[in-house]
Amino acid sequence: MSRTLYFGFLFVFLILLQVFVLNNIQFLGYINPYLYIIFVFVYPLKEKRIPFLFASFMLGLGIDFFSDSGGIHAFSILTIAYLRLFFVKVFFRKYPIDYPFFVLNLEPFGKKFNYVVTLTFLHHFILFSFANFSFQNISHVLLNTLFSSIFTLILYFLSIFIFSKKQ
Amino acid sequence: MQQLIYFFQRFKYFLFFxxxxxxxxxxxxxxxxxxxxxxxxxxxxxxxxLYNQYSNISTYFNLQEVNKALLEENRLLRKQLDQNKYFNFFDDSTMVDSTKYLQKFTYISAKIINNNYARAFNFLTLNKGKNQGLEKEMAVINGKGVIGIIDNTSNNYARVQSILNRNSKLNARLKNSTYFGTLKWDGEDYSIVQLTDIPRQAPIKVGDTIETGGKSTIFPEGILIGTVINKNKQDAVDNAIDVKLFNDMSNVGPVYVIKNFHKEEIKLLENPENE
Structure with a gap:
């Protein structure tokens, strides 16, 4: 029960953080972190995925409501939420039987890095392709994906470093 | 049937996705x-x-700049007023027919509570809506120039399609001439928009002022847009000219919404069978 409450709180917190703090950064005019995708990283792995997929979709849609972007955030976060288990299998070699014991922060840093980087780049690429919606400025999309992903990743690893409990 | 249920069982996550x-x-x-x-x-x-609450706090931080902009706008309006007085003085007799209803536009003030400018399709949010008389397809300007067109209203809020939106098209012309074109944005730089389809024989120089043309039912004519900074980059079909906006679209606050009293009449006249 407290776990559900925790993720409910995280859900609202991530929307507010993204909309009122991070969307106003606009570093150099266009580089912007999209930290709300950490919802996909921290949500526990489960066999039954429907609540998780739905929650991710609603998180994206919530951000779309605030940033007038149709459904691009919903589409891109849902894509990585669905592909998450595939990448867990590829990078960590974990199968459904290991899911209850899987904690991302206890995994080796190299594997964790690959996993997070892949999902972040994938998400940002889909997001910026739809936000641009044309092949005209494809270089713009690629540059934006690269720089914004780096920004998001820096923020992610910094926040992990700050908020992780010291052992 | 069994097969079908089995199929749904097996691919339920994928189908939900x-x-x-x-x-x-x-x-x-x-x-x-x-x-x-x-x-x-x-x-x-x-x-x-939520955006309204947020802007109530954040507007305190640029009150000084907003005041300066309002002062500058007042100065311009006073100058225009004085010019009018001068002209009236030299006219022998001016007849003003006060029985006719001559007003074509009315202005409603509003405040921008959410602003986007870094994407290809940008929108703004205003703190007034249907209850304050705002409707779809009304023009939004500020003292320096055009901002956009309202595309959606709720009871107390309105969404504006910014001129920095790749779908935006508005009628614009050279100041003091009647050559007109269509103003668009290519999605690259938020301070530069493109004026396209302007005739090639139009005498355009770098530094010329571009203003709204008044050939649509949304914008009145003569509202400032920007200055020409670059003409005929490549000899393309659309003859695009780069126009630098007077407005800094990343920093806009108070705005005016323009309502056109003659819109229905003009629309009815232009497409009579479209009912």
């Missing part, structure tokens, strides 16, 4: 269409209300 993706795609495509963007927009009570 596809369903949600499909919903998201419909929302994306509707949002790109000016006439269909109804569902997902920031002009609803929850996001509009």
């Amino acid at each position: 596809l369903l949600l993706q499909f919903i998201a795609l419909i929302l994306i495509f509707n949002n790109l269409n000016f006439h269909k963007s109804k569902f997902v927009n920031s002009a609803n009570a929850l996001s509009g209300g």
Whole structure:
């Protein structure tokens, strides 16, 4: 029960953080972190995925409501939420039987890095392709994906470093 | 039947995923269409209300700049007023027929509570809506020039399609001449828009002022837009000219919404069978 409450709180917190703090950064005019995708990283792995997929979709849609972007955030976060288990299998070699014991922060840093980087780049690429919606400025999309992903990743690893409990 | 149930059992996550993706795609495509963007927009009570609270706090930090801009606008208006007085003085007799209803436009003041400028399709949110008389397809300007067109209203909030939106098209012309074209944005730099389809024989120089043309029912004529900074980059078909906006679109606060009293009449005249 407290776990559900925790993720409910995280859900609202991530929307507010993204909309009122991070969307106003606009570093150099266009580089912007999209930290709300950490919802996909921290949500526990489960066999039954429907609540998780739905929650991710609603998180994206919530951000779309605030940033007038149709459904691009919903589409891109849902894509990585669905592909998450595939990448867990590829990078960590974990199968459904290991899911209850899987904690991302206890995994080796190299594997964790690959996993997070892949999902972040994938998400940002889909997001910026739809936000641009044309092949005209494809270089713009690629540059934006690269720089914004780096920004998001820096923020992610910094926040992990700050908020992780010291052992 | 058994097979079908087994199929759904097996692919239920994938099917659920596809369903949600499909919903998201419909929302994306509707949002790109000016006439269909109804569902997902920031002009609803929850996001509009939150943005309003947020802007109530954040506007304190640039009160000084806003004051300066208002002062500058007042100066311009006073100058125009004095010019009028001067002209009236030299006219022998001026007849003003006060029985005729001559006013064509009215202005409603509003405040921008949410601003986007870094994407290809940008929107703004205003703190007034249907209850204050705002409707779809009304023009939004400020003292320095055009901002955009209202594309969606809720009871207390309105969403504006910024001129920095790749779907925006508005009629613009050279100041002091009647050559007109269409103002668009290519999605690259938020301070530069493009004036296209202007005739090649039009005498354009770098530094010329561009203003609204008044050939649509939305914008009155003569509202400032920007200055020409670059003409005929490549000899393209659309003859695009780069125009630098007077407005800094990343920093806009108070705005005016323009209502056209003659809109219905003009529309009825232009397409009589369209009812």
